[in-house]
Amino acid sequence: MGLKIDIPKSALLMLHCQNDIVKPEGKFAPSGIADQVAKHNLMEKWMAVIKASRDAGLRVVYVSNVFRPGFPELAGRVFPLMRGTKEFGAFIRGTWGAAIPDEIKPLPDEIIIENYNSSAFSYTDLDLILRANGIGYLFLAGVATTFVVNSTARYGAELGYEITVLEDCCTAFSDEMHDFEVTKVLPHFGTVSGSADFMAALADR
Amino acid sequence: MGLKIDIPKSALLMLHCQNDIVKPEGKFAPSGIADQVAKHNLMEKWMAVIKASRDAGLRVVYVSNVFRPGFPELAGRVFPLMRGTKEFGAFIRGTWGAAIPDEIKPLPDEIIIENYNSSAFSYTDLDLILRANGIGYLFLAGVATTFVVNSTARYGAELGYEITVLEDCCTAFSDEMHDFEVTKVLPHFGTVSGSADFMAALADR
Amino acid sequence: MGLKIDIPKSALLMLHCQNDIVKPEGKFAPSGIADQVAKHNLMEKWMAVIKASRDAGLRVVYVSNVFRPGFPELAGRVFPLMRGTKEFGAFIRGTWGAAIPDEIKPLPDEIIIENYNSSAFSYTDLDLILRANGIGYLFLAGVATTFVVNSTARYGAELGYEITVLEDCCTAFSDEMHDFEVTKVLPHFGTVSGSADFMAALADR
Amino acid sequence: MGLKIDIPKSALLMLHCQNDIVKPEGKFAPSGIADQVAKHNLMEKWMAVIKASRDAGLRVVYVSNVFRPGFPELAGRVFPLMRGTKEFGAFIRGTWGAAIPDEIKPLPDEIIIENYNSSAFSYTDLDLILRANGIGYLFLAGVATTFVVNSTARYGAELGYEITVLEDCCTAFSDEMHDFEVTKVLPHFGTVSGSADFMAALADR
Numbered sequence: 034m035g036l037k038i039d040i041p042k043s044a045l046l047m048l049h050c051q052n053d054i055v056k057p058e059g060k061f062a063p064s065g066i067a068d069q070v071a072k073h074n075l076m077e078k079w080m081a082v083i084k085a086s087r088d089a090g091l092r093v094v095y096v097s098n099v100f101r102p103g104f105p106e107l108a109g110r111v112f113p114l115m116r117g118t119k120e121f122g123a124f125i126r127g128t129w130g131a132a133i134p135d136e137i138k139p140l141p142d143e144i145i146i147e148n149y150n151s152s153a154f155s156y157t158d159l160d161l162i163l164r165a166n167g168i169g170y171l172f173l174a175g176v177a178t179t180f181v182v183n184s185t186a187r188y189g190a191e192l193g194y195e196i197t198v199l200e201d202c203c204t205a206f207s208d209e210m211h212d213f214e215v216t217k218v219l220p221h222f223g224t225v226s227g228s229a230d231f232m233a234a235l236a237d238r
Numbered sequence: 239m240g241l242k243i244d245i246p247k248s249a250l251l252m253l254h255c256q257n258d259i260v261k262p263e264g265k266f267a268p269s270g271i272a273d274q275v276a277k278h279n280l281m282e283k284w285m286a287v288i289k290a291s292r293d294a295g296l297r298v299v300y301v302s303n304v305f306r307p308g309f310p311e312l313a314g315r316v317f318p319l320m321r322g323t324k325e326f327g328a329f330i331r332g333t334w335g336a337a338i339p340d341e342i343k344p345l346p347d348e349i350i351i352e353n354y355n356s357s358a359f360s361y362t363d364l365d366l367i368l369r370a371n372g373i374g375y376l377f378l379a380g381v382a383t384t385f386v387v388n389s390t391a392r393y394g395a396e397l398g399y400e401i402t403v404l405e406d407c408c409t410a411f412s413d414e415m416h417d418f419e420v421t422k423v424l425p426h427f428g429t430v431s432g433s434a435d436f437m438a439a440l441a442d443r
Numbered sequence: 444m445g446l447k448i449d450i451p452k453s454a455l456l457m458l459h460c461q462n463d464i465v466k467p468e469g470k471f472a473p474s475g476i477a478d479q480v481a482k483h484n485l486m487e488k489w490m491a492v493i494k495a496s497r498d499a500g501l502r503v504v505y506v507s508n509v510f511r512p513g514f515p516e517l518a519g520r521v522f523p524l525m526r527g528t529k530e531f532g533a534f535i536r537g538t539w540g541a542a543i544p545d546e547i548k549p550l551p552d553e554i555i556i557e558n559y560n561s562s563a564f565s566y567t568d569l570d571l572i573l574r575a576n577g578i579g580y581l582f583l584a585g586v587a588t589t590f591v592v593n594s595t596a597r598y599g600a601e602l603g604y605e606i607t608v609l610e611d612c613c614t615a616f617s618d619e620m621h622d623f624e625v626t627k628v629l630p631h632f633g634t635v636s637g638s639a640d641f642m643a644a645l646a647d648r
Numbered sequence: 649m650g651l652k653i654d655i656p657k658s659a660l661l662m663l664h665c666q667n668d669i670v671k672p673e674g675k676f677a678p679s680g681i682a683d684q685v686a687k688h689n690l691m692e693k694w695m696a697v698i699k700a701s702r703d704a705g706l707r708v709v710y711v712s713n714v715f716r717p718g719f720p721e722l723a724g725r726v727f728p729l730m731r732g733t734k735e736f737g738a739f740i741r742g743t744w745g746a747a748i749p750d751e752i753k754p755l756p757d758e759i760i761i762e763n764y765n766s767s768a769f770s771y772t773d774l775d776l777i778l779r780a781n782g783i784g785y786l787f788l789a790g791v792a793t794t795f796v797v798n799s800t801a802r803y804g805a806e807l808g809y810e811i812t813v814l815e816d817c818c819t820a821f822s823d824e825m826h827d828f829e830v831t832k833v834l835p836h837f838g839t840v841s842g843s844a845d846f847m848a849a850l851a852d853r
Contacts, residue, residue: 109780
């Protein structure tokens, strides 16, 4: 059964697609994500869903993991995932590593939300901007499935957003972790779909 | 290596341990959780960690899933997990199903937080109360591992709480789901420990 | 010019209209609010706007200031307004003082939100419930203008709610404080209107 | 009686001290604030409290009102104060108007929080950063007393911060509005003090 998309009320969220995590030279690459991105051709898939969204007039919103130099955000009790970020020195504002890759670069009028937690909603203005623009349906793409994608699905669902995870536009530290999330966990918080269905629905409006 | 507990700065969170989900007669029992609770003797384990906490002067805080009659909280877009709750008619305020079982009943001065999302922090006063009481370390027990435990670990870690999940005091729809969370996911958000270590640390102060 | 009301998208918020603050026998009466309530016949005005709202099918939502016995919510740094509450021993859950007066008692299916800050939105589920029910327009009545009314107008406006303060259904520690808020401050956060216009708009639908 | 300052647990918040609002050429100057800033020599006072804070090792945090081009943040229901901002075209990210004046420019390692509401806490990471750094005492300076200062005092007090407003380092649309806030309203949410006492306390450590 086909996915239906109410374009003005929807947004594609590109989550943590930044050089430090998706490129082999990135500081967070040792986590294994960059290899998974390459193995599953995610960059090409992201380019395709972004182009299809723009062509259809669907809003694209980027969420980037950004820290101030010196990591004052992580001065207190820090959970293991974030300790990694701090040790790698990744995602510092203004650096190449924190930037979104050229291949999927935002247009000048597209919104970038900066966060530094695992959820895109946590202590950011994402909810406020989506609300102000009447958006209620979110399509999620990015890395990692276990972290920003899962957390954003959870928090977003609780806030009343209808969540669709574009499963082949996400990856995790391993296929096992990704597969578990998309088959066992995320279906409880929304719909799990593929980018082909998403693009078909956008074309068929 | 032993767990250390700073008692006045810590709390045991009992998450969604309510009749509707942990008892075979409960409305949410068809989800399979009640069977898992029985299979793993969780009620006995909860009784033990609660008693050990009270004996040591560690604060016990309960978080209960509670809805108003008619589910006005779920009048809008509702995610699959919550649709189940609504269909089962579970967790209605004031009913037996929403109550905490007698075996693990709160003392008169213990705090009960009411929530209706998967995180104990989302749109509740939990963070405010913990802060006001100088609490920074949380020990989590309850059901389900995939939902309230995982979400509370995620949100709590982001807020700066140090999280310890008492793995043998939690369960999920299946052992597979529980095991995946405690081995692969939750260690990124905090520490996974067992109730024996927790009780030993409480005794050894 | 007439007020227009989109009834299914609107709610009347009755803010902190509780025995402890509006009745001469209430524990917070020494603050002077109870006298102001009597002087301005607020009880009669509240009864009238509640009746007009119910007759028109406009949702009435109550927000009550409620503390657990012993005030664990106020165990930390407490601001002067709340120190007063604690010293008076006011608004304890389950007491007559925390209850809503019989004259303006909620119907069984009307929602009561419990808060313990000056804003109705702060660490409560109010925003979530309003959202889930598609409500975007809020009409405020209650006490005190300077505290819960002002804070709820500020927080609500920031969240994207359109705020109308029913000025003759609010009062403060003194007429001077009330008048300052409704003439100088609140117009920056919404519309200041009177209950006669509100009831006329409800009748004229 | 003298003010006491626990320096490592405290911060000076410089609120909305930006060219568009404090300089006569600024886009928000027609509001009257720039004239009030000049009349009360606020720039000199801000320079003094910032210097005294830095000399004493007290953290200075800036909060700036910043909008994306086109004001996507204000696409929905917008309250009157913000309608003014949008009409004036003020506070656009990257413009001179949104920048902090050279006289009181942040040092490279000082934190700037971007907000676009009247509270510095609303949908920003301010609370998270303060918490992570163990800060519980806030000293407020900036414009306008009625808006960002009042809202930040309210929200901050609710979150458990102890608030001190440096009254001669704040101003509003008029002296009447400023005076009302500092004498009648703000004392309910914290302490109202003067910059001389603040600097004396910093010197006397």
